[in-house]
Amino acid sequence: MSPSVGVVIPTRGHRPEQLRSATRAALGQDHPGAVEVVIVVDGADPALVTDQVAGLLARRAPGARREQTAPRGVRVAANRLSPGLPGARNTGIAALGTDLVSFCDDDDEWLPGKVGAQVAALEAEPGAEFSSCAIEVEYGSRRVPRLAGTGLVTRAYLVRSRMVMVHSSTFLFRRGTLWADESAPGGQNEDWDLALRAAARHPIAHVDRPLVRVRWGGSLYATRWADRIAGLEWMLARHPDLAVDPRGAARVYGQLAFHHAALGRRREAGRWAWRAFAARRGELRAPIALAVAAGLVSAQTVLSTLHHRGHGI
Numbered sequence: 001m002s003p004s005v006g007v008v009i010p011t012r013g014h015r016p017e018q019l020r021s022a023t024r025a026a027l028g029q030d031h032p033g034a035v036e037v038v039i040v041v042d043g044a045d046p047a048l049v050t051d052q053v054a055g056l057l058a059r060r061a062p063g064a065r066r067e068q069t070a071p072r073g074v075r076v077a078a079n080r081l082s083p084g085l086p087g088a089r090n091t092g093i094a095a096l097g098t099d100l101v102s103f104c105d106d107d108d109e110w111l112p113g114k115v116g117a118q119v120a121a122l123e124a125e126p127g128a129e130f131s132s133c134a135i136e137v138e139y140g141s142r143r144v145p146r147l148a149g150t151g152l153v154t155r156a157y158l159v160r161s162r163m164v165m166v167h168s169s170t171f172l173f174r175r176g177t178l179w180a181d182e183s184a185p186g187g188q189n190e191d192w193d194l195a196l197r198a199a200a201r202h203p204i205a206h207v208d209r210p211l212v213r214v215r216w217g218g219s220l221y222a223t224r225w226a227d228r229i230a231g232l233e234w235m236l237a238r239h240p241d242l243a244v245d246p247r248g249a250a251r252v253y254g255q256l257a258f259h260h261a262a263l264g265r266r267r268e269a270g271r272w273a274w275r276a277f278a279a280r281r282g283e284l285r286a287p288i289a290l291a292v293a294a295g296l297v298s299a300q301t302v303l304s305t306l307h308h309r310g311h312g313i
Contacts, residue, residue, distance in 0.1 A: 002033030003099035005115055006175070008092030009037060010085055011106040013044035016052040018215070019106045023056050026104055027072050029115040035072045038095050039106075040088040042079040050076045085187035086180035093179060101175045103191075107215045108169040111136070114211035118172045121205040125152070128205040130173040130198035132166045136210040137310040139217055144310025145210040153206045155199040158192070159241055160248045164312060166195050166204065169212050173198065186224060188231025196239055216307045223300070225259045232256055250276045254285025258313050261292035262299035269293040285313060 007026045011019050019039070026037050041049045050057070056074050077095055081087035093101050100119070104110060118131040134147045146165040150157070153166055168191035178198055184190035198204060232252055236242055243249045257272035269289050276286040292299050306312055 002031065003119060004034035004036070004097075005029075005031060005100045005102060005119070005172070006092075006096035006098035007035065007037045007102050007104055008089055008096070009039045009104050009106055010042055010079075010088035010092070011039055011044075011049060012042055013049045013052065015107055016049075018109075019049070020053055020056065021109050022104050022106050023053055023074060025110040027056065027074070028112070029110065030113065031115040031119065033119075034098065035115070036096060036098055037072075037074045038092045039074065039076045040079050040092045040095075041076060042085070042088040043083060046076050046078045082182040084182070086182040086184055086190045089180045089190075090182065093175065096175060098175060100172055102172040104169045104212075105214075108167075109213045109215075110169075111211045111213060114170075115172070117207045117209065117211060118170075118205070121151075121207050122172070122174075125203075125205040127202050129177045129202055130171070130195075131205040131207065132170040132172075132195070133207040133211040134165045134209055135167050135170060135212045135214045137164075137307075138213055138215045139307040139310070142308060142310075143213070146310055147208050147210070148206055149208065151206055151208060153195075153199060153204040155196055156245075158196050158199055159239070160245050161251070162192055163195075166206070167191070167212065167214055168194075169214060171195075177201070183234075185230035185234050186227030188224075188227050189235050193235065193238065216312075223262070223303075225262045225299075229256060229259045229263075232259075246280045250280035250283035251285065253279060254283045254289060255313055257289035258285055258292060258299065258302075261289045264293075266293045288313075 009022055023037055079088040079091045081090050118133055122128050122131045137144045137146055148165050180190050181193055242252055253272050253276035257269045261269035273286040273289050276283045291297050
């Protein structure tokens with residue numbers, strides 16, 4: 001019997017077209033088991049979101065036989081936990097009674113075959129609890145696939161590299177095993193933290209095909225530099241091994257240098273850039289951060305250039 005799948009889509013109700021696309025793509029997955037979508041509204045009126053997705057609020061026809069079709073439907077719920085993304089995701093998890101739980105951001109879109117491929121990957125890997133897949137980054141008119149180059153993602157991989165393809169909109173895991181950490185400052189890095197904790201329990205079963213389209217450019221969090229700094233410092237305190245691997249440490253220190261530079265904090269940017277160089281001489285984020293701190297280029301120009309190539313800072 002195919003496992004039932006619950007989909008948690010957090011939203012603030014400010015991009016209805018993309019929300020409808022994300023919901024339709026989740027409901028349109030070719031999966032024989034039950035599929036249930038919970039749209040969790042954070043900081044907005046749930047009635048507004050209900051109106052936005054009114055045509056997608058599916059109900060089985062009266063008298064329809066269960067074996068004829070898997071029940072598929074959409075519910076809208078208010079975030080009843082901590083304000084922000086982690087609380088919204090946990091509200092969705094708590095509302096579901098499905099075998100598996102998955103996440104999808106309201107501006108992303110699952111591609112055909114996503115659920116089936118990840119369910120198969122979970123079932124093929126003994127002891128696996130958590131699955132991800134590769135992504136296709138969309139920025140403007142450009143789409144760039146991001147692959148992991150492996151079918152199993154270990155904690156060591158996620159310490160050395162954030163692995164952008166292990167994206168929250170690809171997460172699919174056994175219900176009851178994991179929750180988002182609501183102590184993440186501004187909701188920053190709670191998805192990386194969740195993946196690290198999952199991989200510590202068992203390597204992540206990864207489908208290395210781009211089965212989720214991740215849209216960049218509309219994030220509410222991308223340029224919240226102070227929140228990003230607090231989120232990285234939270235990660236360093238929560239996962240001390242991030243400072244042990246030279247490549248992973250240099251990456252985080254370089255990001256901290258860049259975020260401080262974006263805020264005009266030249267001294268702090270220089271301090272973190274030096275730590276990045278000390279951890280790994282080849283860390284490119286350090287000179288980029290110093291260039292931003294010196295006013296040679298803007299932080300937004302750097303991000304736009306990287307995003308055009310399907311990369312982040």
